[in-house]
Each structure stands twice: as C-alpha cells, then as structure tokens.
Amino acid sequence: xxxxxxxxxxxxxxxxxxxxxxxxxxxxxxxxxxxxxxxxxxxxxxxxxxxxxxxxxxxxxxxxxxxxxxxxxxxxxxxxxxxxxxxxxxxxxxxxxxxxxxxxxxxxxxxxxxxxxxxxxxxxxxxxxxxxxxxxxxxxxxxxxxxxxxxxxxxxxxxxxxxxxxxxxxxxxxxxxxxxxxxxxxxxxxxxxxxxxxxxxxxxxxxxxxxxxxxxxxxxxxxxxxxxxxxxxxxxxxxxxxxxxxxxxxxxxxxxxx
Ligand code: CAA
Numbered sequence: 697x698x699x700x701x702x703x704x705x706x707x708x709x710x711x712x713x714x715x716x717x718x719x720x721x722x723x724x725x726x727x728x729x730x731x732x733x734x735x736x737x738x739x740x741x742x743x744x745x746x747x748x749x750x751x752x753x754x755x756x757x758x759x760x761x762x763x764x765x766x767x768x769x770x771x772x773x774x775x776x777x778x779x780x781x782x783x784x785x786x787x788x789x790x791x792x793x794x795x796x797x798x799x800x801x802x803x804x805x806x807x808x809x810x811x812x813x814x815x816x817x818x819x820x821x822x823x824x825x826x827x828x829x830x831x832x833x834x835x836x837x838x839x840x841x842x843x844x845x846x847x848x849x850x851x852x853x854x855x856x857x858x859x860x861x862x863x864x865x866x867x868x869x870x871x872x873x874x875x876x877x878x879x880x881x882x883x884x885x886x887x888x889x890x891x892x893x894x895x896x897x898x899x900x901x902x903x904x905x906x907x908x909x910x911x912x913x914x915x916x917x918x919x920x921x922x923x924x925x926x927x928x929x930x931x932x933x934x935x936x937x938x939x940x941x942x943x944x945x946x947x948x949x950x951x952x953x954x
Contacts, residue, residue, distance in 0.1 A: 702714060704735050712749050720762065729780065736787055746901075750797070759804070796813035798818040798822045799821055809837075811843065816872065825860065840852065845912055864876045
C-alpha cells in the first residue's frame with residue numbers, strides 16, 4: 697500500500713512510523729488509521745523489523761480522532777461501522793514491541809493511540825489529554841480504561857471530566873510515560889531504546905509483551921501462573937541456552953530467535 701498520511705522507514709531492524717497530516721495536527725481520520733494499521737501489520741510481517749517506533753511531529757503526536765470526519769456521523773453510523781474498532785484491533789495484534797515517541801499534543805485518540813503502544817517516551821513539550829468532553833462525547837478507544845489503569849482513578853477522572861491537559865512531568869510522575877527527554881533528543885532516545893530491544897531475542901520480547909499485557913486482563917494468581925508458564929517455556933529455546941552461556945562465558949549473546 698502506498699501511504700499518504702504516514703511515513704515509514706526501516707533502518708537497522710527498527711521500523712519508524714511517522715504520522716504525517718501536519719495541517720490537521722495528525723488527527724486520526726479513516727485514511728490515516730487504515731494506513732497505520734496496514735504499516736504496523738507489515739512491520740510485524742517484515743523479518744528485518746525487530747522493534748517499531750511510532751511518532752508524530754514536534755508540535756503534535758496526534759490531536760485526536762478527526763473531529764471534522766466525525767461531526768456529521770449519527771449513532772447508527774458509528775455503531776454500524778464500529779468506528780475505530782477494526783483499525784485498533786489490528787494495531788493491538790502486533791506482537792513486536794512498539795514505542796510511542798511523543799512530542800507536543802497527544803490528545804483524545806492521540807493519547808489513546810500512544811497508550812496502545814507498549815511504552816511512551818515523551819519530550820518535555822508533550823501534552824496529554826482526553827478533551828472529548830468538550831465535544832459533547834467521551835473517550836472511545838481507551839481513554840477511560842487504559843488511562844485509568846496507567847494513572848489511577850483520581851487523575852483519570854480529572855483528565856476525562858475536566859478535559860485538562862497533563863504535561864510531561866506530571867505524566868511521568870503519574871506513570872503514563874516511561875521517560876522524558878528534551879524535545880531535540882526525543883528521536884535519538886526512542887530509536888536508541890528500540891535498537892536495544894532489537895538486540896534481544898524476538899521470542900522473549902513477544903513473550904514479555906504478551907505477559908505484561910496479560911496483567912491487565914486477569915487476576916494476580918492467573919497472571920503469575922501465565923508468567924511462570926511462559927518463563928518455563930523459554931527454557932525450550934536455543935536463545936535461553938545462548939543467553940545464559942554467554943553470561944557464563946563473559947561474552948555478548950548472539951540471539952537467533954530460535
Ligand atoms: N480533528 C480535526 N482537525 C483537527 C483536530 C482534530 N482532532 N485537531 C486539530 N485540528 C486541525 C484544526 O482544525 C486546524 O485546522 P484548520 O487550520 O483547517 O482550521 C489545525 O488542525 C490546527 O489546529 P489549531 O488551529 O486548533 O491549532 P492550535 O495550536 O490553536 O490548537 C489544539 C491545538 C489545542 C490541539 C487544538 O487543535 C485542539 O483542541 N484540537 C482538538 C483536540 C481534541 O478535542 N481531541 C479529541 C478529538 S475526539 C477523539 O479523539 C475521540 C476518541 O476518543 C477516539
């Protein structure tokens with residue numbers, strides 16, 4: 697698929713996917729979401745790619761779902777097309793790690809898209825928010841659910857009910873993001889983290905992603921059982937033998953995803 701609203705580059709085992717609707721602050725319209733889901737699915741299928749970085753521009757990661765696209769839609773329209781579900785389901789099926797590199801606005805669907813990634817590295821200019829309430833609606837793709845799990849009820853209620861924006865410092869304190877870096881260093885930091893992940897066994901990165909995500913779905917006892925079973929199963933891999941023997945031999949492991 698040729699893309700018009702995103703830019704994809706693959707370099708050194710990392711796919712960099714850049715949202716690119718500068719005139720609309722990367723608002724998520726149907727075309728962008730379709731292209732993004734397609735690009736991430738292609739990155740999953742591309743054997744060269746071991747980690748993905750999703751980013752926007754310096755001014756905006758994404759300022760939300762495209763309001764102009766939604767403004768005339770009726771309940772029946774959005775219900776029958778199951779607005780945003782096919783694309784977000786496709787994005788969530790990606791098993792390779794995805795890092796969101798966020799600068800500027802990450803609002804509404806933009807904040808929710810960042811939260812669908814595995815972790816968020818943000819610039820000191822990042823602003824997160826769920827301002828859908830100002831439009832007479834509410835968050836629809838994770839803003840009341842993933843955000844609450846990430847930052848707790850008090851702040852999630854505050855963000856969703858007042859529509860206020862949260863800066864990078866507060867977002868880090870609250871646990872929404874993993875790192876803050878100066879805006880000029882954002883891509884270096886995110887691509888550096890991705891390069892580190894790309895050195896690991898892809899069996900283990902997929903297993904970790906699955907296991908951490910499982911913690912949101914099940915009880916602690918079930919989650920610990922799931923984790924233990926996956927941990928035990930990794931002993932069936934050549935990469936476990938390689939990783940542990942490399943440690944004992946004081947050398948760098950050469951993982952082969954076997
Ligand atoms: N949808 C469509 N267009 C958008 C947009 C959006 N979410 N956000 C910004 N734009 C467009 C603006 O309409 C404007 O286009 P024009 O030049 O053609 O008028 C352009 O991007 C630049 O925006 P502004 O002039 O508003 O820029 P600013 O710097 O003054 O303000 C902003 C920036 C505070 C982010 C402001 O644009 C804003 O509030 N945007 C909307 C944020 C929002 O409400 N997001 C939630 C959307 S609903 C949603 O996401 C539902 C869901 O959960 C899935």
